[in-house]
Amino acid sequence: MLEIKNLCVSIENKEILKNINLKIRAGEVHVVMGPNGSGKSTLASILAGKTQGYDVTGDVFFKEKNLLMMSSENRSHEGLFLGFQYPVEIPGVTNIYLLKAALNAKRKTQGLPEVDAMDFLKLVKEKIRAIGMETDFLSRAVNAGFSGGEKKQNEILQMTVLEPNLAVLDEIDSGLDIDALKRVSQGITAFMRPDRALLLITHYQRLLDYVKPDYVHVLVNGQLVKSGDHRLAIDLETKGYAWVSNEK
């Protein structure tokens, strides 16, 4: 589904990502872990189409298409979703408005008619209940004044409405209380299907108790230094990143 080949990214001549290679097949759950500032969010942003200030070389293919040539909105229409580490606050735009605009933008590219307002409300209410969020979220402005945990749940809501093929979730588990972590995990588990894939960026092993990864990768200093299965995450939690760096 996603293939990253020799991806290098720099900002103002500073190398942030160095020669990244990664292949994600349908049905797989991949996890990227790594110290602060190692380049995880940069990787996520590049996949979602952020271009400003970045110097990018290498190739990325998404469903066999050249991802780096696509606009950010086309990537979304094609089925790529980024759950932001820091979801942006947009005062003056309600959640429901954005969700509807986003869904209709996608439907338009698929040649489908705009979703009817009543049908949409029904659909969204189902989704929001499945995640266990309050429906009054819908009439609030996008992330404005949301707590850290609420913002993350809102990302999951957007994901479940847009039904992407590949979801890249950047620290979706940060700032969540115990119950919210459970809800978000349920949202992710429900999302996973054989025709979909996940790339989770996280610092903690606890999310992986709910969502079992097929592969865990360690990103240090812009390089993928180690890959393994879910046991790697457990080892990292006990031994720290120095262990990977030293071993190398």
Added chain:
Amino acid sequence: MKNKLQACYNLIFQNGVWDEACSDKLPDTISFDVVDKQYQIGVKEEALFDKPLHFIFENNQKKEIQFQINLNASSSLDLIETHVSDQGCDTRCEIKSEIMLASSALLRHTRVLLLGEQSTLISEIEVSQEEKSQYQSHDFFLKGLENQTQLFVNLNARQARCDLSGLYYAKRKEVIKNNITVKHYSKDTVSKTNYKGVLDQAATGFFQGNIYVAADASGVDAALKNKNILLSREASMHTTPQLEIFSDDVRCTHGATVGQLDEQALFYLQSRGLTLMQARQLLLMAFAQDCTALLSFEPMKQKIESFFSEQVYV
């Protein structure tokens, strides 16, 4: 008459002259006279109206117009002004309004400027407010070569309050100038001023907000805000708040910003599948929202919102 609004008392002024034949008949509680070329509107004590009064100014000449508007005690009026001119007409109109609000009177004053590309409108509005009166102004400067407004509000007696909001949008080489002065002469008076602007292409904006609080005016609450978004490098905005406060017991806040559309927010929206244009439009609508939301007259609200969304869709 294309600018007439249903569910309004429409009064039409062609090149500054009242067009009686085309205008609606007014209710008895409102008087309308012409004295010395000045139009005088009087609203009886405690009068209320079922619908707004709508002045339509169609101006294709150089003109001066004068108004005096008197709201007697405890009366309440919704006044909408629409200013239009023909696209190619090189016009310049000066309009002067004196507004007097007696105690507990309420005037909601909405002005919508949709002038032709060569038209200039210069407005001078002076408002005098008595005890517990309220003046709410909602300015929408959407089109025109040059729009200059001087608005003076005198809060003369206790608990008088004014809420002044403005939304301006300018492109090409259009110029927008707002000079707002609120004078708090009395105790417990409140003023809330919030102007927001979007400047595109080579447009220029000026905003000067002045707040004066007299020495013996205690318990005053004054807020002054001006936020601007520049959509191009050639656009410019000059904003200066000025405070003259001679009383100690005052709550006064002011703030002015000039910036661009938030790149992070644009990227966020695009990553959700919106095109750059849709994302820009959505953010601009959101920016304008606290001004458009204040419009209580739904047809006008829709008119402005759709105009705004079309214009910014560049």
